[in-house]
Structures are given as C-alpha cells and as structure tokens.
Amino acid sequence: MGRPPCCDKSNVRKGAWTPEEDAKILAYVSKHGIGNWTLVPKKAGLNRCGKSCRLRWTNYLRPDLKHDNFTPQEEDLIVELHGAIGSRLVVGFLIHSLSFPLSHLCLDSRWSLIAKQLPGRTDNDVKNHWNTKLRKKLQKMGIDPITHKPMNQVVSDFESISCLTSIGNQPMPRLNRTANNSLLTLTNSPPSSLSPMESFCSIDLVMTPTLKQPENNPINDNHLLNVLAHLQVTNYDAPQPHYLSEVSSTSASLSSTSIPSPSFSVKAESGSQNQLSCQPSVVQVTPSSPSNWSDFLLGELSEFNPIKQQDGQDLRGLLSSTSTQFQMQNKMNENQNNGSIVGNHGEASSSTNSFIEIILDLDREMQKAFPEVLNGFSDY
DNA sequence: AAAAGGCTCAACCGCGTACCT
DNA sequence: TAGGTACGCGGTTGAGCCTTT
Numbered sequence: 001m002g003r004p005p006c007c008d009k010s011n012v013r014k015g016a017w018t019p020e021e022d023a024k025i026l027a028y029v030s031k032h033g034i035g036n037w038t039l040v041p042k043k044a045g046l047n048r049c050g051k052s053c054r055l056r057w058t059n060y061l062r063p064d065l066k067h068d069n070f071t072p073q074e075e076d077l078i079v080e081l082h083g084a085i086g087s088r089l090v091v092g093f094l095i096h097s098l099s100f101p102l103s104h105l106c107l108d109s110r111w112s113l114i115a116k117q118l119p120g121r122t123d124n125d126v127k128n129h130w131n132t133k134l135r136k137k138l139q140k141m142g143i144d145p146i147t148h149k150p151m152n153q154v155v156s157d158f159e160s161i162s163c164l165t166s167i168g169n170q171p172m173p174r175l176n177r178t179a180n181n182s183l184l185t186l187t188n189s190p191p192s193s194l195s196p197m198e199s200f201c202s203i204d205l206v207m208t209p210t211l212k213q214p215e216n217n218p219i220n221d222n223h224l225l226n227v228l229a230h231l232q233v234t235n236y237d238a239p240q241p242h243y244l245s246e247v248s249s250t251s252a253s254l255s256s257t258s259i260p261s262p263s264f265s266v267k268a269e270s271g272s273q274n275q276l277s278c279q280p281s282v283v284q285v286t287p288s289s290p291s292n293w294s295d296f297l298l299g300e301l302s303e304f305n306p307i308k309q310q311d312g313q314d315l316r317g318l319l320s321s322t323s324t325q326f327q328m329q330n331k332m333n334e335n336q337n338n339g340s341i342v343g344n345h346g347e348a349s350s351s352t353n354s355f356i357e358i359i360l361d362l363d364r365e366m367q368k369a370f371p372e373v374l375n376g377f378s379d380y
Numbered sequence: 381a382a383a384a385g386g387c388t389c390a391a392c393c394g395c396g397t398a399c400c401t
Numbered sequence: 402t403a404g405g406t407a408c409g410c411g412g413t414t415g416a417g418c419c420t421t422t
Contacts, residue, residue, distance in 0.1 A: 015416090016417095036407090038406085050407080054408080111410080112409080123409095123412095127411070127412085131412095
C-alpha cells in the first residue's frame, strides 16, 4: 500500500554538489522543466535523493536567483517584514479564531513569506542572512530581534507581565538567559540572583502546555476564549518538566529536539477558504505589557491580510491604517477611559474580559456592516 | 607561519500537511 | 479508509573560509 519509495535512501550521495551534478540538473530541467522531483535523479542520471535535487535547484541553481550580497534596501525590508511577521502570529491567530472578520488569516511561513517580497532570494537565503547578520546587527543597536523593540522596553514589559501573571503562590515561569547569552532556560521561579536584564530572554514566549488545540477538531470559540483567558492571566499551569530544557539562543525559539514546537500555525486550506487547519502544539505568546495590547493588536490587524498575501502583493502596504484599526483603537481607548484595560498590575481579569469583549463587539459590528462578505468566515 | 576561534551558507533533518495508491 | 510517500517549511549542522592572536 502507498507509493513506492522515491530512492534508496541508504545508497544516495549526500553532501556538497559537484559542478557535474549541477550540470546534470540544469540540463534536465532546461529540457523537461520541473515536475516530479522523485523522477529527476533517475532521469538526470544522478545518485541523489529527489528531495536533495529539489533543494539544490530551488536554493542554488534556479536561474532567477541572485548570488550577490544583500543590498541595504533588501536588509531593511527583511527587518521590516520580520518585525511585522516574525513573532506575532499567535495573537493574530487568536483574533482570527474568535471570528474576527478582518483577520481570517493565511499565515504563510515566515521566511518564505519574506523571501517572496525579495525577488531572486530564497527563504534559505533570507533565513541565513537574518541569523548570521541582521539579528546581530539589531542586537548591537540595542533592539530585541524578536520583538523589534528596544531592549529596555522589552525588559520593562516582561517585568510588568511577570507581576500580572503570578497566580497565588504559582509564579509565572521565567525565561532566562545565561550570563554569556548562550542558552535560554525556562524556570518556574523567579531567579532572584539575576537582574532584569540578565533574566529576560527574548520574552516572546510564554509556554503554556495546557493550551493545546484538541487534535483534529475545528477551532472552537470556547476553546479560544479559554486560551485567551489563560494568556491573559488566569489558570496558568506550571510547565511540565520537559519545558525546563536548554534551548538554542540562535533563534530564540525553543529547540524542536527536546520540546514541542512553540509555534502555532494557522493556515486557510487551499480549496476551502472557511476551513482552518491547526497544528496542535504549544501556544506562542508575545507578552507585551497588557497596557500595550492595543498597540500590539493594532499591528496585527494591519499586518495580516491573507487575501493580499496570497496575491503576493507588497506586505508593507498592509502596515497602513485601516478603518477597523481605528475602531479597535477607539474601543481600546473607551475601555481604557473606563479603566477596564489593564494599566496597572493586578487588574488582569477585567482586562481579559475587555479584550475578548472588544474583539467580539467588533466582530459583531463588522458582521452587521458586511454580512455578505463575512458570513463565509463565521463557521469555524 | 600556524593554531585557534569565529563566521558563512549550502545542505541536511525532522515535522506537518497534502496527496497518492 | 488506511497506510504510505512527496512536498515545503523552519531549525540545525558542519565544511570551508576568514580573522585574530
């Protein structure tokens, strides 16, 4: 049953490609075009896995690729898009999952999305350039490469949310950076010996092992309300032991070898725009201080527009204001004036409710305003 | 001059989803 | 429908090159 294997994995060549092998692929592709990569090694006379051939072609041999250095303009764009896309997928997901109409997201993967905006560059190029150059450049400038905020603001944000998220005697786990910044750890008790600067890491993640989407179930509003409630403060469960793992700091994300992926990706499935596929895994949170939720959210609204992204249009255009953004701002302001948005530590519960209510209110308003457009997105 | 350490980037690995038999 | 691979992705690795001591 099933397909036959594409190649004898134990008997294929690995490692660097020779010019002769490159020439074979180029000759094959120029003659037959790209199609089924599993056939390419046999037909091109290569002792390689089809997957390896595909990678060589897409990352190196494609004639439209640039092989020169990244220009300052390209670097600026990568930083800009990384800031817009990079680490804020989850809140977009939450908004989306609460049926917020403008955010029926199609969250393409980060590097490929950025690479699409840079003609002649691959996702691998962009990823490598980010990891080796741009991330360090930002760090030298005192900017956190994950949140794209000044380091001191990230620290104060984290201090704020740390205060908020202690429940009874159960402190929020803390992400720590070792003295040489080489490792990140997640601990369940405040490391009193560390200064704020030492103890924060990329602050971007709060691991919440209880917040898994039920497998194979469509996203469900009740579940997501629970998620939001968890995120905002209540019922924070202690992390499981395996979360107390060392992780690489190179990407500030948790190592996939020892810990479940922290990403929570959401995609509109091709061919059925109303269906979401959800990879159940640990939720990734960007804990700006609660008082910054509105800023944070407004960013999300302008940044994630799946229709434009699918059309491959310039993502930077998405950063402009929208009427909904103003509505959100107004709603936030109203609630702030009413004292219901958390500005002070310890008002988390009302903040949670307000946050959810704001989203649902806006959702209802948008549904009223554009029923014919939005009805299709209310099913999940 | 050469040893050590750092850096770069092509290639690989593992995962989730799509698709095929 | 089940069981398998293909595909596409992000994360990681390691050989080769470069810089520093």
